[in-house]
Amino acid sequence: MINSEIGFTSEVIKDPKRFVGRNTLIEDCINALNAPHGLIAIYGKRGVGKSSLLRQIQQMALGDYILAKNSGLSHLIPSRPRKYLTVYYQCDSIIEDASSLLTRLCNDQHEEDGLLRLVPDDGKNIIEFTRSKEVHAGADLKVVNWGAKGIESTKYAKVVPEDIVQTFRNFLNAIVTHQVKKRMKRDGLLILLDEFDIIQNKAGIGSLIKSLSSSDIKFGICGIGRDITSLVKDHGSIERLLEQGSLFVKTMPPAEAYGILNKAEELFDDKMRFSDEVKNQIVRFSEGYPYFVQMLGKECVIEANRAKEKKVSDSIFDKVLEKIKCGRCFPNLESAYQRAIGNSEDRQFLLHLLADQEEEETLFNEDVGRVFLKKVRRDAEGFDIKNLDQNLPRLLESRHGPVLAKVTEKPGVYEFKNPVFRLYVRLRRF
Ligand SMILES: Nc1ncnc2c1ncn2[C@@H]1O[C@H](COP(=O)(O)OP(=O)(O)O)[C@@H](O)[C@H]1O
Numbered sequence: 038m039i040n041s042e043i044g045f046t047s048e049v050i051k052d053p054k055r056f057v058g059r060n061t062l063i064e065d066c067i068n069a070l071n072a073p074h075g076l077i078a079i080y081g082k083r084g085v086g087k088s089s090l091l092r093q094i095q096q097m098a099l100g101d102y103i104l105a106k107n108s109g110l111s112h113l114i115p116s117r118p119r120k121y122l123t124v125y126y127q128c129d130s131i132i133e134d135a136s137s138l139l140t141r142l143c144n145d146q147h148e149e150d151g152l153l154r155l156v157p158d159d160g161k162n163i164i165e166f167t168r169s170k171e172v173h174a175g176a177d178l179k180v181v182n183w184g185a186k187g188i189e190s191t192k193y194a195k196v197v198p199e200d201i202v203q204t205f206r207n208f209l210n211a212i213v214t215h216q217v218k219k220r221m222k223r224d225g226l227l228i229l230l231d232e233f234d235i236i237q238n239k240a241g242i243g244s245l246i247k248s249l250s251s252s253d254i255k256f257g258i259c260g261i262g263r264d265i266t267s268l269v270k271d272h273g274s275i276e277r278l279l280e281q282g283s284l285f286v287k288t289m290p291p292a293e294a295y296g297i298l299n300k301a302e303e304l305f306d307d308k309m310r311f312s313d314e315v316k317n318q319i320v321r322f323s324e325g326y327p328y329f330v331q332m333l334g335k336e337c338v339i340e341a342n343r344a345k346e347k348k349v350s351d352s353i354f355d356k357v358l359e360k361i362k363c364g365r366c367f368p369n370l371e372s373a374y375q376r377a378i379g380n381s382e383d384r385q386f387l388l389h390l391l392a393d394q395e396e397e398e399t400l401f402n403e404d405v406g407r408v409f410l411k412k413v414r415r416d417a418e419g420f421d422i423k424n425l426d427q428n429l430p431r432l433l434e435s436r437h438g439p440v441l442a443k444v445t446e447k448p449g450v451y452e453f454k455n456p457v458f459r460l461y462v463r464l465r466r467f
């Protein structure tokens with residue numbers, strides 16, 4: 038039996054050897070990392086590969102440019118690339134605002150990615166470790182023991198009661214002086230914040246980032262959105278910082294999606310193969326979303342194992358499609374599907390109608406993945422318009438997903454909150 042996880046994963050990609058394509062973005066990352074000033078901002082739709090790119094930035098920030106080398110970009114790597122110590126933090130919806138974000142950062146005890154691990158403190162035991170198994174991989178600091186007395190960083194970095202901004206500044210100063218410069222002899226500290234769009238109240242975050250950024254401290258923020266305004270409200274203050282580092286992650290071109298399947302075969306050491314026809318179908322159904330390629334690929338391997346085959350042929354793939362049709366693959370997407378339709382056949386009909394809508398407007402890049410109410414009305418022949426007007430709002434309610442979100446600047450235009458869900462609905466049987 039072949040373990041499907043060897044070739045496919047639905048997790049964020051940390052290992053540069055598993056990362057496929059994205060050459061232009063990698064080039065932008067190299068430039069942004071090597072600019073002494075400036076902010077990095079990554080945006081794009083859900084499931085498109087933002088967090089994976091952020092993890093690759095982290096790897097390059099440590100001086101490990103294996104990804105760039107493997108992507109044929111060696112000539113773009115500076116002779117002496119800037120090296121950082123890094124912090125990586127994933128935001129969640131409980132973070133209300135800038136100050137609760139800083140509080141979180143100042144208390145995060147993640148042993149490999151947390152900020153607190155870098156604050157100098159006698160009580161804890163830090164070692165250098167490599168984040169990937171590559172020979173020349175960049176090393177960073179990892180806490181192996183927080184010490185019996187707990188954290189006493191107050192000795193080195195003054196905690197100011199009731200003033201989290203000043204406390205955070207003091208932490209950063211202590212890290213830059215003692216760890217970045219003295220101990221590790223790096224060029225700076227890189228603070229990467231993922232799922233930044235989730236923060237509820239973004240007031241003041243732009244000016245905060247601006248005031249903290251320097252040649253010693255660089256921020257990288259990442260989240261769902263079409264531009265910087267979805268991540269930072271007072272974006273005016275950071276626009277100049279963004280000259281180099283604005284990275285929009287689009288869906289993958291077909292050749293790169295195909296590349297994920299080739300990469301998987303390589304990772305399986307050719308003990309599991311896919312027929313060209315199946316590869317083409319997976320690429321087509323995935324519409325550039327690497328997440329869907331990974332999930333379909335994984336399911337094919339599981340099915341091939343069941344049939345005791347070493348090659349994913351059309352007949353194996355048909356079985357996978359059949360399972361998806363009845364909702365027996367991808368439990369998360371299936372439960373989202375059930376939640377969306379409730380017990381309503383009308384809503385189910387509408388959902389499929391929306392998901393299947395032809396994307397003629399894809400001429401305009403930004404309209405990819407959107408649905409147009411006008412067209413739904415046209416397509417909904419035989420479907421009571423009263424039903425449409427009743428059921429569409431349900432799909433905007435959070436208890437049913439929400440499946441759709443209004444595109445505020447254009448009346449009658451909606452978009453699927455999760456584009457991968459739309460791909461799933463298309464394959465699901467109505
Ligand atoms: N460059 C890539 N090569 C291969 N797989 C990728 C790549 N980028 C993303 N993926 C896959 O796509 C899925 C979503 O990636 P992720 O980085 O979590 O996206 P996002 O943060 O935009 O939601 C994951 O399963 C990941 O394995």
Ligand SMILES: [Mg+2]
Pocket residue numbers: 087088089231232
């Ligand atoms: Mg992500």
